[in-house]
Amino acid sequence: MNEQRKPIGFAPPPIDEDSIKAVERVLRSGWITSGPELAAFEHELSAFLGTSQTLCFSSWTTACELALRWFGVGPGDDVLLPAMTYAATANIVIHCGARPVLVDVDPIERVVTLDGLKAAWTPNTKVIMPVDLGGWPVDYDAISSWIHSPSLANDFEANTPIQKQLGRPLFLADAAHSFGATFRGVPIGQQADITGFSFHAVKNLTTAEGGALTFALPPEFNSEDISHWFRTMALHGQSKSALEKTKAGQWNYDVIHAGYKCNMTDIQAALGRAQLKKYSQQLLQRKSLAEAYHTAFSPHSWYIPPPLSDDRRESSYHLFSIRIAGFKSNQRDALMGHLQERGIASNVHFMPLPLLTLHKNRGEDISNYPNSQLAFGEVISLPLHLQMNLDDINYVVESCVQFIDEFPRND
Ligand SMILES: Cc1ncc(COP(=O)(O)O)c(C=O)c1O
Missing domain, CATH: 3.90.1150.10 (Aspartate Aminotransferase, domain 1)
Structure with a gap:
């Protein structure tokens, strides 16, 4: 190797002095888990993406697994996803007891095509989960019009009240790589029913580990109910957040579901906020x-x-x-x-x-x-x-x- 040249790493995180100061500020604030920084990060992400609602979690994996569980995906269900993707895309389907149905990618674009999805569709298909590989958006128009087609609705067998309400398969976009990409000039995050981003350490914008969901479900879905369900499920199914419990007289709480533990911390959110500005x-x-x-x-x-x-x-x-x-x-x-x-x-x-x-x-x-x-x-x-x-x-x-x-x- 040329002695003069510094090694070129693959994807070092874009941490600068502002990121370090932001984390230090939270560390000194007296509150380090989910709290005001997280609320501000979610708000700023929505502004950047043009979405009405953004919720952050501990990773893409936990966020999108929650999305599958919200939709009631389970044994007997199929989820379409590309054969060429990271293991996480399929793992979350398997965690839910459902079957990942793999779809070959287009040789040039390296993402799934509508024809590929149609060929892989089965009567048990509950979710279509394409991946924007490397940050390249799939054909959101083609997939959206297919997913809204009457034939798909006719063949859809709803097993849960939410599936009944949607009346067709869920379009869950694996946008782990495509934060900041656009389709017809509109940021990715607004096209699919639910879009999942990753803020893992090698991603363009990182919170070390972390992920976010944005929602563009039909208007009959109540966004407050959805956000309440996801937040609760990310915190043991607990009726109050850790911060709410610290308020005077608010120590007591209920547990509504056997939830998970996959909330994003204020330390992570501060890191994300510092990068989002740039x-x-x-x-x-x-x-x-x-x-x-x-x-x-x-x-x-x-x-x-x-x-x-x-x-x-x-x-x-x-x-x-x-x-x-x-x-x-x-x-x-x-x-x-x-x-x-x-x-x-x-x-x-x-x-x-x-x-x-x-x-x-x-x-x-x-x-x-x-x-x-x-x-x-x-x-x-x-x-x-x-x-x-x-x-x-x-x-x-x-x-x-x-x-x-x-x-x-x-x-
Ligand atoms: C395509 C794809 N989907 C999902 C994930 C999982 O993201 P996370 O590590 O935030 O869970 C990754 C991670 O690299 C990925 O590349």
Whole structure:
């Protein structure tokens, strides 16, 4: 490795002095779990996303599992989700006793398509859960019109009062990567019935661990009831929050449900608030780095770019995952080793679920998901973060080109 050059990490968290001061302020305030910072963060997230309601939790995983449970998903139910996603998307379905039904992705966009969803639909489908992989929005228009179609409503068998009220499958968007992405100029978070974001440490905006839900359910759903249910379920089913219980004469409480413990703390919320103030600017920075990558790679015939923007969509530029035409996974792994030697961290998003033991044991076979299988061999995610400059981008590109041009491929 070039001795002069600082190693390029994959996705270091964007923690600056303002983030540190924000956390310090909460640490010194005398109240560190869910409280006023969380309320302010939720309010500011709603303003940023243009949503009427945003609720925060300890992670995307806990938030979206609650969403499935709110909808009454359980044994005998199917949830459609992509074959190429992180394990969490399927795990929450399994936690609820339901069946993840995997859908192959589009080879270029690497997200599920309407045709793929339609082909995977079963009479037991209760939830459609596509993933905006790398920050690239799925076709929200196409999925929304399908989900609202009379044929889907006719075939929907409601098992719970909430399912009856909706009268069709729930559209739950896995937007773990797409905070700040837009569809038709509108922030992701307003399109699906419920949208789940992740603020995990490697995400564009991080609270170390954390997640949020936004709601765009039909108007007959009462948002206060929903928010009360989710907040209660995130805190042991307890009728009062920890802060409310500290008020004079308010120590006593009831427990209404056997809830979970997955609330977001004020420390996390303060971290999120500090970053949210700068996030619009940071998105522009990420965009210019992604565009610099794209321009530098474009002359190479083996380069298959990640989708970044089109006439309806703009990515959140969470990942810069290129595909190298004709590469197999062992060649990609060798490239990752070469980059590592040059001080460059890289990653793979994702190993398709059918390649994981959990899903193999459920009877899944990767050969049923040819696009995911092909993409997996060819894909590599390159570092994209705010500590990088154009010189770093050129160094990464040059390091890739040097290796790939010399490596025998099958294209
Ligand atoms: C596509 C996708 N969905 C869900 C998750 C889970 O998010 P969290 O770690 O906040 O639970 C991740 C995490 O990386 C993810 O990549």
